[in-house]
Amino acid sequence: MTESNDLSAPDRPHTVTVSLGDRSYEVTIGAGVRHLLPQVIARLGARRAVVVSARPPRWAPETGVPTLRIPARDGEVDKTLATVERLCQSFADFGLTRSDVVVSCGGGTTTDTVGLAAALYHRGTPVVHLPTTLLAQVDASVGGKTAVNLPQGKNLVGAYWQPAAVLCDTDHLTTLPPREWTNGYGEIARCHFIGAGDLRPLPLHEQIAASVALKAEIVGADERDTGRRHVLNYGHTLGHALEHLTGYRLRHGEAVGIGTVFAGRLAAALHRIDQARAEEHLTVVRHYGLPTALPPEATPEAVLPLLRRDKKATDGLTFVLDGPEGPALIADIPAETVAATLAAMPTEAAVTD
Incomplete structure (x- = not known):
């Protein structure tokens, strides 16, 4: 289990640049950096703003311009096209233009x-993210992937739209x-296997910065998931x-933790890594206090159809797996091997609030 959540940090914020030419932007990490929002908005030249916030009003920073504030709820229940439509209607009622700015304040x-x-309104309106959860800070707010869910699966409708x-x-x-x-620790744990190295000894703010820096470097090299960016799906x-199978009772980071353990086992089953490396997946995930066993409903018969709907599954069952040259996207994995690896995973009682 990880140490206590120590938020002590340097006096000066840490800045990571996502290098994308004229669409480059900075990720600023530190205590109190939400108060930099008026400076960011002034630099953009926006004359009005819409702040969509899942946080109490005391956490919503001033913008320095006329502002419409829209309350939101974190959670998968509102991550839908219906919510996107309601937001865009509110933008239009407020008279927001594509020269103005949308601000998110909440979790992933x-x-x-x-x-x-923001990506859809006027075919693209600047957006600034103020992520308020650990998961959103280390991953969801960075990289420009935006998406909502359908009843058939997670993140099936989306667009690439980099924040300002x-x-x-x-x-x-x-x-x-x-x-x-x-x-949040689920996303940090998987960084161990995609190039960040062992982050466990570092203080939390350094783990956040290292996770963001790794993602920034990968996104800068492959913005639209045509190659290396696939490793972020580890x-x-x-x-x-x-x-999806648990009706989002299992949180994203928790599910990624289990998925990381499974990725180690599947890579070993395919002889891409040895048993010691597979066990390292379990050790790292356990360190962060994440679940490591499947929920009881996750039988191979229930899971395999969902895996076939995954966005990467264009050529059979496809996973990002560790290997002798590091993580890589491996396509057309035999269903029998995936099913056998799932069947060998331990199961436990479903996670509850």
């Missing part, structure tokens, strides 16, 4: 949904309940299926 489901609304800036205020994390910490293929 809020940054995803608001990001997609991301402000990761670590003060927001002081109010997180324990399960939201665990949720643990996510099974993870997304488990979220």
Whole structure:
């Protein structure tokens, strides 16, 4: 289990640049950085703003311009096209133009949904993300992937729309309940296997910065998932299926933790890694206090159809797996091997709130 959630940090914020030419932007990480929002909006030249916030009003920073504030709820229940439509209608009623700005303030489901609304409104309106959960700060708010769910699966409708800036205020994390910490650690744990190295000894703010820096470097090299960016989905293929199968009772980071353990086992079954490396997946995931066993409903018969709907599954069952040259996207994996690996995973009682 990871140490206590120590939020002590340097006096000066840490800045990571996502290098995408004229669409480059900065991710600023530190205590109180939400108060930089007026400066960011002034730099953009926006004359009005819409702030969509899942946080109490006291956490919503001033913008410096006339502002419409829309309350939101974090969680998969509102991560839908219906929510996107309602947001865009509110933008239009307010008279927002494509020269203005949309601001998200919430967890990963809020940054995803608001990001997609901004991408679609006027075919693209600037968006600034203020992620307020650990999961959103280390992953969801960075990289420009925006999406909502369909009844058939997770993140099936979306667009690439890079933010103009991301402000990761670590003060927001002081109010997180324990399960939201665990949720965020799922994305940090998988970074161990995609190039970040062992982050476990580092203080939390350095783990956040290292996770963001790794993602920024990968996104800068492959913005639209045509190659290397696939590695960011490590643990996510099974993870997304488990979220959907449990009706999102299992949180994203929790599901990614289980998916990471499974990825190690599947890579070993395919002789891409040895048993010691597979066990390392279990050790790292356990360190962060994440679940490592399947929920009881995750039988091979229930899971395999969901895996076939995954966005990467264009050529049979497809997973990002560790290997002798690092993680890679492996296509057309035999269904029998996947099913056998699933059947060999331990199961436990479903996660409850």
